[in-house]
Amino acid sequence: MEDELGYLIDYGHKLIKKGEEKSVDWIEVRIENTRYEYIQYLNDRVKEANINRYIGVGIRVGIDKSIGFSSTSSHDINRMEEALEEAIKIARLSNNEITLSTEKASKKRYELRNYRHHPRDISFEEKLDAIRKIYESIFEVSPRKDIAKVKTPDIEISLASVSYGAYYGDIIVLTNEGVDVSSHQILTGIRTTVIVEEAGKRGDGTTYLGTSRGMDKLLEEDNLVKLGVEATQHALEKAGSSFAPAGRQVVIAAPGVSGVFAHESFGHMSEGDFALSKSTPLYDKIGETLGTEYVSIYDSGIPPYEDSFYYPVDSEGVETKTVTLVEKGVFKGFMHSRETAASYGVDSTGNGRAEDYSHPQIVRMRNTYFGPGDWGYEEIIKETKYGILVDDERGGQANLDGTFTFTASRGYIIKNGEIKEPVRDIILTGNILEMLKHVDAATDKVEILTLPFGGCGKDGQSVYIGLGGPYLRIAKLQIGGK
Amino acid sequence: MENIIRYALSNGADEAEIFTRYTRVNEARTEGDKLKNDSKIIIETVIRIVVDKSITTAYLTTDSGDVIRDSINDLISLAKNTPPDPYWEGLPYPKKPVKHVNAWSSDLESIDQELLTNLTKKDLEYMKSKDNRVIPVSIKYSLYSTGYKVVNSNGVNIEDRSNGLGYFIDVKAKDGNSESNTFGFKRSKTREIESEKVIDETVNRALELLKGVKLDKVYKGPVLMDPLAVSSTLYFSLARVITGTAVQEGYSPLAKRLGEEISDKRLTIYDDGLLENGWNTRNYDEEGYPQQKTGIIVDGKLVGFIHNTYTARRMGVESTGNARRRESMIRVDITNLTIKPGSKDLDRLMSSYDELILVRNMPMGAHTINYMTGSINMVGTELYYVKKGSIEKVLKPLTITGNIYEALTDIEIGNDVEDTFFNIYTPSIVFTKFTLA
Incomplete structure (x- = not known):
């Protein structure tokens, strides 16, 4: 991942130089290299185990108070140069009288570091263990005082789902004004959904946990159990409740x-x-x-x-x-x-x-x-x-x-x-x-x-x-x- | 791609599938008076790897062989640590299309960025000339061209392509303290988008809405929904519970009702993946299985669900060619949902009732319909009170409540079928079981 970022940044600088050679007034190259992990445990099995990767370049140019934008997900520098040509062509076509505010050019890397566990450092097995803990708590912990377990003859859980998602990676912005910033973005979370049917009535409950502070909270057992138990409690509560007075x-x-x-x-x-x-x-x-x-x-x-x-x-x-x-x-x-x-x-x-x-x-x-x-x-x-x-x-x-x-x-x-x-x-x-x-x-x-x-x-x-x-x-x- | 499949199999995969899609989008739009243009080329590769019934997928915005091979290795390793899916019965096998359809319009090939830009400028001037109470919020032309290919280890090796032109306008009107906001749209497989007609209709509606008055009563009579109001309501309810996934995962209220009468006998609905000029008409779905026409409700009776290969095999039936992809997820989704028209046009429908309320355009909050129960709570923002066939007054927004599945048991269907951007081709429908307040 780091290697890919390195050559993309290298290409970014080349595109800026190329843009200047083509007499643009202003050029910005935005590079993305991010990932999205998604696991869904649905009705007793892993329904989804996905890894998405987003790599690409967006190019914005300014010519005579006119702005054009084009992008490509190709890794080929020639295709990136075609996108630059396209952005220039669009700017010339648009004649849109757009100017941008002048901002302080900065060179900086932004990264939040106040967490111990990054999702890329946690194995799939550990993530799956955490998901299973939530899943089990949907069924095994008594959600109400009057029933020992949710699985009673009168109550059926017709859907139980735990989804884990993690988005992370780097965004780089370069301009010919001297902007050279990168940020490491991270967002992790869990969503638990339960549908119960009790005496012919349906109720659904959903709980969430989301954070930009890595995986730390997503691995704490108390948090996991709470996510499962509360989802079931909410579903049962809804099955037995009526609409609010209008x-x-x-x-x-x-x-x-x-x-x-x-x-x-x-x-x-x-x-x-x-x-x-x-x-x-x-x-x-x-x-x-x-x-x-x-x-x-x-x-x-x-x-x-x-x-x-x-x-x-x-x-x-x-x-x-x-x-x-x-x-x-x-x-x-x-x-x-x-x-x-x-x-x-x-x-x-x-x-x-x-x-x-x-x-x-x-x-x-x-x-x-x-x-x-x-x-x-x-x-x-x-x-x-x-x-x-x-x-x-x-x-x-x-x-x-x-x-x-x-x-x-x-x-x-x-x-x-x-x-x-x-x-x-x-x-x-x-x-x-x-x-x-x-x-x-x-x-x-x-x-x-x-x-x-x-x-x-x-x-x-x-x-x-x-x-x-x-x-x-x-x-x-x-x-x-x- | 065949090499990639071989690479996956030789490195430990039991089954492998590669989906690649190349999309080009050209857009010209306005924000207020400003013209904005952009274009993009999107390259997508989706890999599905199966090891011992454990399924893993990856979505990549590249067709780079090195990145694809890296991802295959990641997925094989991931699959080996993933518990098996007991319902998995394999990737699809090759099958010939039901009939050959052409989703590619050569008429659109000649459209370029410059033409889109000029059309947008022209429309902006036209809209501004209509009425000085009108504020153009946005005008947008969007041209897409896409081609995709699916190859799998069972021998599926197909490709298909499509293109289309979309048009959307967002209009505000202001007169003193009264304000309104509405939108219009059209999409086409030809260059004939008739933008001035869309502008005329949308601007007229925006101006009419300035005259809205309160309805000082709770209304429980007939409600006539125009095609867009019907399609947005059904898209967020019925369309979500007729999928194999909804039935198998426990959130479809129709799961146990196959063969039963579930609606008014006048209602017949098909999912038609081969509909002539349908927006989602293709030879193959997105896992390479032929698209087809599938009965959902015929004369009020529930006759079928839509499937991809996974949900079909789990239910012991054939896929209906409804596999759709959203990044790495392979879902079941409608292609072109068609509602059989009745005999009356809009005027005859309106004059069939002593009074009714006409609901036009997409009600606010349609996407919050509880599709598991059918419970509706949305707000109609373009409402007209109709007395003896004539529009008597424009109404201010009202809450529309009820249950869509119950409401479908007593309806009257018009004949003004329209393409709507929810991929539902429907006429206007009169419902009698909603409450407006």
Whole structure:
């Protein structure tokens, strides 16, 4: 792997020289050499054991305020030179009046080293052992006090799945402006899914663990057992629960659900490209109060929280900055790539990201989260007369006008300050700009969730992200359902 | 590739398969007023190695022989440490295609980056000239050409190719405090994409949506979904549970219902891998097995599931040619799902009911449908209240709830079949069991 990287970097420098010979004003070569490991243990057997390798080069050139991009996954320098020619041709065709912000040229290697076990150093057998521990805990540990084992005549586990994923490798960005940065990216995780059928009713439960800090947490037995047991508990709980009452309710969003609001709804509306095209209603709202004092929203490549997605430098070689999108209710600004930053006359915030070498950089989020408040978790529950605590986000959809519909897989009715019966598949709908006006409490601890499964999609590109926040209480939010 | 197979067998593999695909994509698009162009060449190699019923796969973005051989050695070693899959019964054997289909359009060969760029510029100007309340968010042309080859140790050695042109527009409209956002699309195997027609229709819808009013009641009557609303709903529900994988792994509610009547008798659905001009029409699927036409629901009765070789053999049936690859995973997926049209056009469907709500385009959150249970909770964003066959008013977004599998038991099907980007070819359908609020 290191050898391949060496010759690719060598080719990268040659391409830059070649671009200059062809009189481009500016050239950037982005090289990728990454891996993705995936193992799925499904219904008593190894269903998938996969190793993916992504090696390729993306070339971006600037000629007379016009930009062109082309890429190739070929290892052949001749084909890479063809991609350079293509990028030049596209730049000349586009005549797109694009300039990029001027950023400090840096030469640096970024690598997180605060973990003991890298996935490449852990054998397949050890990974499989960890997966099996989770799998066994799905069945063998009593998930409820009233049954000894899940395998009883009335309860059938119709699906049990444990997936392990690990993404890691190097991204290098070189430019003729002197940028020469490389970053070692790493994201590992486990997802456990259980479907149970009890007395003709189905319930599903999913648990996750994701981190940019290597394999350490994924090898700790306590974590593994918890992932299996809780997945079964959630599935059983859902099988026995009903839908949440529809209508406007007090909602307490767990950190993962808060994160979906921060990322999917508000985050996308705060991306610099949408501001430029005026497709977000926030394009002229900097400085306006959008929410209560409990609303602070950030996007960061290196947030100060455990288990976030480590993203120190973006796909344009710009070091990532923490962007304050909202501070105590006031909208502060947008996230920028070099392109949108130039249009706004500001510095890039390090949000220029590409899915891989074959895609051009666009404005993307990193870790997006609500900041902490000053409430304790117990306090927020105790001070809620009637409401619904929602957890386990299952995604949804948000429009750029602020409307959203998100699903939380599990929830609990809160009555007179106590958590009562569980509810399932809670649909949250509304408009984020309205919702932010009703956030009346936030706990003092922030949790971030990141996973190497799927990612955030935009313009046909999917990137890994983190999202999160504290427990947020929203005084009025529409719950869909029966 | 045959050499690579021999290399794998001589180094300890019991079975081996190599899939290679070369794809070229040219795109021209706008972001606001800015024109963006790019092109890419993607080389993909997928290796599947089996040792003593243990299956391992690798996905590589290269066709380099050295990297492929390295990966084969990694996979053989991995397979030797992987427990066997008791259901594995081998890679596919060669089989002749059902009939020869041509998924390659020579008409598209003459399109180049320059033409795409010029078309995009022209469309941007056209859209801007339509109405000053309209904000073009994005216009995108995408041309792809792909060729793939599958070789395995059982003698499969096939190749196929296809190309296509896609068009997508994202439009916003703003009038005072009222805003709307919608999109339009078209895809074609010819150069005739009729972009101005797509722009006209999409812009008109964006402007109509500015007039949306609230429906101050819970509505439980007939709901007419247009082809895109139907296809997005079925793609995230029915299409996911008619696969051999869903049936065998325990998440299909249809697993034990083969031969039973599961829907309205007017419903007939085929997966047609040989559909004329179908977007996914090919001679072979992505493990080299012939594509075909497979009955799923005929006159309301569940008659079959779709399979790749693995799921078919596990169920003791023949593959239906539905193997699809996503990087290293070999899945079962629909090719072209077709819904048999009824006799009424959209106007006649609308006038058949005293009142109904017309749902157009893809409802928000369609992808969150619980396909295991059929539970739907999505938000219709393009809604029209229809009284005695005429659109009376445009509605603001409403939540659509219900159960898709129950809803399919009472439907009326139109005849306006459209290609949708979910690979479902469907007409509009009236449902009676949804609640809108």
